[in-house]
Amino acid sequence: MSTETVAVPAKPKEPKEALFSPKNKRLLYDPLNDNNPITVQILGICSALAVTVKMKPSIVMAMAVITVCAFSNVIISSIRNIIPNRIRIIVQLTIVAAMVILVDQFLKAFVFDVSKQLSVFVGLIITNCIIMGRLEAFAMANKPWPSFLDGIGNGFGYGLILVIVSMIRELLGSGELMGFRIIPESLYKMGYFNNSLVIMPPMALIIVGILIWIQRSRNKKLIESK
């Protein structure tokens, strides 16, 4: 007698996505280059220009934005189905504002001098378009975990530009990096001067413009059609 066991077809399980599936990894890497929030999506430019005179405040700012962006994305994405459509902007802003208050109080408690340098710009993270933009474009339509990755990725893409711009500005403008002297004294004796124009706010715009130029000449698909 044959006791053939009919292979019971396994119940069609919902395809569970791995935590770091290729699709999720793209969420993380895309904003670094192809879909960079500053140079491609034109989001979050205001603060990017104002805090980049020195490297230290811009790193702190980048960390603050990564934190706020990731966690507000998670919160909004987990309650996205119960937010009434008409008042969603107020709901989003309130959640972001609560996150920013936490970050602001944290900065005041642990790195007070940096928080003084950043002045109103910590508060302005609330209206930083990266956060609202990602909430509207991604978190309102996706599950919490991808939204979290998206927030982290966009935060890093923002931070990357911030660090590059501040590195150029601090090196050329005051000859230092993170407060350490890079350009030796002897060079100054030979007649080298710090370029004080680079410290001025308008140069930040021009540096970002040049960065965009470099990025697009290497990454042809980003070039805008005429």
Add this chain to the structure above:
Amino acid sequence: MDHVNIFIKAIFVENMIFAYFLGMCSYLAISKTVKSAVGLGLAVIFVLFISVPACYMLEKYVLKAGALSWLSADFASIDLSFLSFIMFIATIASIVQLVEMIVEKYAPALYMSLGIFLPLIAVNCSILGGALFMQEREYATLGEATVFGLGSGVGWFLAIVALSATREKLRYSNIPAPLRGLGITFILTGLMAIAFMSFMGITL
């Protein structure tokens, strides 16, 4: 005289865009044509003109240390200033929504021409920036705060109209392909900001 000084200072010396880079995202994104730039600029003037005084009243009678003492002497020691972000943004968002509804009801033609720009203003950094600068500089009267709000709005309007007019002309020039569009706009804004720096150091 003070009011005129604050007004002129807010337009030129402390221009929201060229001195503080506030409201940059919509400034760069919506400056392709003069027509839409004028619409957005007018909406920003309007919202700043209303929201800065509203935030001023909020700051003076609710948030500042001891501000609640008009309610009862017991509240004199309360300091709610850590709540200012959330209160200001909630005020601004609701004012924007209110303005949207009023304009829709009473001036449908204007509403159609402003289109999606009205709700977008809630997340324009220059509005919250105006409120926060107002808080930082501690204007003495409601009148001064209102004039400051109006002046900042006019400054923003001038900046976006100037940029969009230049961009319309730029279409005819031969720009290297990777620099086209966003890149040249950044550099252009930088040059305009350098020009506006000549107003710095003017004491009024």
